[in-house]
Amino acid sequence: MALCNCIFFNTTCGQHKYTTYRSFNSHHFTSDHSKVQSDDVEGPLIGDHETQESEGGEADLHKYLVGCEKNPGHRQFIPVDTFTLKHLPEDLQDKDLYDYIKATADKTVRVSVEMSSPHRPEFWPKTTRPYPFYNKSERRNLRTGSGRVRYVYKFQDGVLQDGGPGHTDYTKCWCRKCEGSNSPSNMWWEFYVTTATHVVFDDIEASHTTLRLFYDKDESPVVRVNKVSVTDVNIEYDRCRLKCVTCDKNVGNKLMEMWKHFFNVWGKVRDKYKDSRSNHKFTFIVSHPHGCSKQVSVGHWKDRLKVSERISKFTYTNCTCPGSSGANVQCLDYHVHWTWFNLVHSGSFKPGLNYSGVIYVHREDVFL
Numbered sequence: 001m002a003l004c005n006c007i008f009f010n011t012t013c014g015q016h017k018y019t020t021y022r023s024f025n026s027h028h029f030t031s032d033h034s035k036v037q038s039d040d041v042e043g044p045l046i047g048d049h050e051t052q053e054s055e056g057g058e059a060d061l062h063k064y065l066v067g068c069e070k071n072p073g074h075r076q077f078i079p080v081d082t083f084t085l086k087h088l089p090e091d092l093q094d095k096d097l098y099d100y101i102k103a104t105a106d107k108t109v110r111v112s113v114e115m116s117s118p119h120r121p122e123f124w125p126k127t128t129r130p131y132p133f134y135n136k137s138e139r140r141n142l143r144t145g146s147g148r149v150r151y152v153y154k155f156q157d158g159v160l161q162d163g164g165p166g167h168t169d170y171t172k173c174w175c176r177k178c179e180g181s182n183s184p185s186n187m188w189w190e191f192y193v194t195t196a197t198h199v200v201f202d203d204i205e206a207s208h209t210t211l212r213l214f215y216d217k218d219e220s221p222v223v224r225v226n227k228v229s230v231t232d233v234n235i236e237y238d239r240c241r242l243k244c245v246t247c248d249k250n251v252g253n254k255l256m257e258m259w260k261h262f263f264n265v266w267g268k269v270r271d272k273y274k275d276s277r278s279n280h281k282f283t284f285i286v287s288h289p290h291g292c293s294k295q296v297s298v299g300h301w302k303d304r305l306k307v308s309e310r311i312s313k314f315t316y317t318n319c320t321c322p323g324s325s326g327a328n329v330q331c332l333d334y335h336v337h338w339t340w341f342n343l344v345h346s347g348s349f350k351p352g353l354n355y356s357g358v359i360y361v362h363r364e365d366v367f368l
Contacts, residue, residue, distance in 0.1 A: 046124050047349040049132045049198050052291050052323035053143045058112075061144070061291040068290065068321060070351065076319035077295035080105045080286065081217045087298065092282055092332075100269045101284055103262040104328060105296060107149040107255075109193060110215055110288040111326060114142055115208035117201045125236040132198045144291035145199035146327035147211070147242070150342065152191040152259040154252060162256070173247040175227045189252030190245050191259075195326030196344050196357060197233050197240040206230045211244060213251065217293050223251060237311075237358035238346045240326075273332055280332050283316045285345060287327035301331045307358055313346075314356045320345055329356045 054060045068074065078087050083102070085093045116136040124131050133143070153160060160166030171186060178184035193211065200209055210226045225244050232241040246252055273280070281300040289295055299318035306312050314331055329343040346357040 046127060046129045047347045047355060049196075049347045050320055050322050050325040050345065050354075051132065051143045051145045051199055052289075052321075053141055054291065055141050057142045058291075064322065065290040065292050070348075071289075071319055071321055074289065074295070074319075074321070077289060077297055077321075079217065080294040080296055083296045087296070089282065089298075092280065094272070096265065096268045096272060097332075099265045100262075101286070101296065101330075103258070103265050104148070104284075104330065105216075105286040105294055106214075106258045107262060108286040108288070108294055108327065109147050109149060110212040110291060110323075111145045111147045111193070111195050111199055112142060112210045112212065112291070113144075113200055113205050113208060114140055114210075115205050117204040119204070120201050121235065133201075142291075143199075144288065144323050145195055145325040146287040146323065146345070147193040147195035147199075148286075148328040148342065149255060149259065150192045150194050150241075152189060152252075152255045154187070154189050154256060156187045173245065175225075175245045175247055178247060179227075185247035187249075188245055188247040189255060190243065191255055192231070193228075193242040193244060194328070194342055194344060195240050195242065196238045196346055197235050198238060198346075199326040200228075200230065200240050200242060201235075202233065203230050206242060209242070212288075214254070215288065215293050220293065225251070234358075239344060239357050282332040283314075283318055284330050284332075285316075285318045285320065285324065285327050287320065287324035287345065289321035289323045291323045302353070310360055311358055313358045314343065315349075316354055316356070317352055318354060320348060320354050 052061065052064060054064065056063070065074070071077070083105070085095070085098050088094075088098065116133040116139060118137040120134045121131045122134050123129055153166070154162055155168060158168045158171040172178060172184040173186070173188035175188065200206055206228045209228045210224050211228065213223045213225065214220055225246050227245050229243050230240060231243045233239070281302070282298070283301045284296060284298050286294055286296050297319040299316055301314045301316040303315045304312045305315065314329065316329065316331070320327075324345050325347070327345040329345050331343065343359045344357045346355055348354045
C-alpha cells in the first residue's frame with residue numbers, strides 16, 4: 001500500500017529502533033492550552049471517564065453489561081453484526097456512509113489493561129478533578145476501553161512491503177512469541193491503535209495491555225495481540241497512540257485488507273459530505289461497552305468547544321457506557337486530522353451528553 005504525504009523518521013520504542021511515517025501536515029501538540037472557550041464553558045471540560053473496571057476479570061464483564069445503570073437494556077446500541085442502513089437517519093441512508101461505518105467497525109478493538117502505572121497524576125492537568133486510577137498501582141483489576149487501528153505495515157527482513165520506501169533497524173519479528181524463540185519470524189505486521197490516555201497511560205501499562213481484534217459478536221473467535229508499546233501520549237488532550245506487532249499471517253493480512261478497504265470508502269464519504277456541515281451534525285461511535293462485543297451508536301454532535309484557534313473538543317448525544325473510553329468518534333464532515341491523531345471518546349457529563357478528547361481541526365479543509 002502506498003503511503004500518501006508522508007515522511008520517514010527514526011525513533012526508539014523500548015529496545016527497538018525503527019523507521020516510521022508521519023504526514024507532512026502533522027501537527028505537534030503541546031500542553032499549553034487547557035481552557036475551553038465557548039459561550040457557557042470557561043474551565044477545563046472534564047466529567048466521568050468510561051473505562052470498565054472488573055474485579056472478577058474477563059468472566060465478570062457480561063455481569064456489568066446486564067447490570068448497567070447508565071443505559072439499562074442498551075436499547076440505543078446496535079450490535080455491529082445486525083447494523084443496517086435503516087439504523088441511519090432517513091436523509092442519511094446512503095450506502096457509502098453505511099460502508100464507512102462498517103469499515104470503521106472492522107478496525108475497532110477492545111483494549112484490556114491489567115496494571116495501573118505509579119506515574120499517573122493525582123489530578124487532571126490544571127484542575128482539582130481526580131485523575132482515573134491514581135495511586136492504584138498495587139491493584140491488578142482488569143479494566144477495558146476501546147480503540148481503533150490506524151495504519152498497517154507489512155515487513156519482511158526489515159523492509160517495508162506493499163509499496164513505499166521504509167525499513168527497520170531489526171530484521172525479525174518482535175512479538176512475544178518471537179522474543180522467546182530461537183527462530184523468530186522474518187515477516188511481520190506492525191500497526192497503530194489510537195485510544196485515550198486514561199485507558200493506557202504509559203509503557204508500564206502498555207506492557208500489561210492486550211488488544212482483542214474482530215470481536216463483532218459473542219461467538220467471535222478470540223484473536224488477541226499482546227505486544228504493545230506507547231509511541232505518543234498527551235495527558236491533557238487525553239490521546240494515546242499504541243504501536244503493536246503480530247507475525248500471524250491470518251491476522252496481519254486481514255488487518256491490511258481492512259485498512260485498504262477503509263481508505264477507499266473514506267475517500268468516497270469525504271467527497272460526498274464535505275459541504276454538509278450546515279445540514280447534518282451526524283455522529284457515530286463504535287465501541288466495546290462493558291468490554292463486550294462491538295456496538296454502534298448514532299447521534300449528533302452538539303458543540304465544538306474551542307481550546308485554542310484550531311484545537312477543539314466536541315460534545316455529542318451518542319450512547320456510550322463504561323468500556324467506551326478511547327473509542328473513535330466520527331463527526332460527519334469535520335476533518336479531524338485523520339492522518340495523525342483522531343477524535344477519541346473521553347467521558348460523560350450526564351445521561352445524554354458525552355465529550356471527546358481534543359483534536360486539531362482544519363479551518364478551511366473540511367473533510368470527514
